Amino acid sequence: MGSERRRSPRVALLGQVHGHIASLDVQVKVREMSLGGLSMETPFAFPVGALHDFSLTLGDGASVQLKGEVVYSRPMATTDGTTAFVTGVRFVADETDDAGGAEQIIDRISS
């Protein structure tokens, strides 16, 4: 179970999370998501290693911004004969992320 936790088990989505690749202005369908990354259906293949900014709209309308690196992009079977790809993205730290700040605030409250 510890290994499962560290590997961020995925949350399967039912289509209520929508993504937008800000750098390309492309809407995508998010298939699965974990704290480590996401997989999405895209109309074209992405080069592995490419970095993109993602804007995710959650089920209630809240939006969040994340930066991610493409780790794979494979053709997928579609029922209507169109070309589509499953693309995997790993979230990466943003230069503006300050992971320690909130913890310090909470530590001050708790001390």
Added chain:
Amino acid sequence: MRIGFDLDGCLADLHTAFVQTAVRLYPELDPAAIGSKDVGSSPPEPEGETTTEDGTPEEAPTPAGDVPMTRQQTDAVWTHLETVENFWETLGEIESGAIARLAALADERRWEIIFITSRPHSAGLTVQRQSQRWLQRMGFPLPSCFVVHGSRGRIAEALRLDVVVDDRPENCLDVVLESKAGAILIWRGSKANVPVSARRLGIAVVSTVKATLDALVEADKPGSEGGLLDRLRRLFGLRTGSPSSPFRGTRS
């Protein structure tokens, strides 16, 4: 405020019982290797809800990690634990006095607490009754206990919770994706291993129940600007997004 509290890994020390049983069944296991606090800290999820064993990112990419026990060993430990009479009443409290403090705060501040757990069956009383008796013994009288498997987000939404406290990142992610509740992740491991996306997705990360309760009390103080959960969000330095923030204000 309505708060959902996970049991194992947050309040109840399943880890110690799990590791002791694992070492007894498999003496060849290195206790140090399985001594990480997240090993056996929560009950297992059903098959098919975790990543691939080879770590290949078939779908959503996941961080790589050590595998201290095989799936077969883990299953054997659980098979044994499920035979222990009223096993869930035998656990210790992770942070001594935390449950009694939670009970006192709930009374003082009129918080409604719902304990949520995915514990599997064990011999003896029902899981719900064992959990209730354990909580009462730890200082929380008349606890509301919900034994349920499946999406924590949908549970949070159905129960109209304002905040969910959980030690599993995937449960916290599920909460912020599938409900209007805020999520607080109790992360007892190294801070360096907290997924970079947690805060971006509006998940507050703390290392102890004490810090969680302190933050909830701070956010609950009257007179501060904004709704209770807005204050909590600011407290944790979480980013907001238009049209609403990941912590989206109380429903009360």
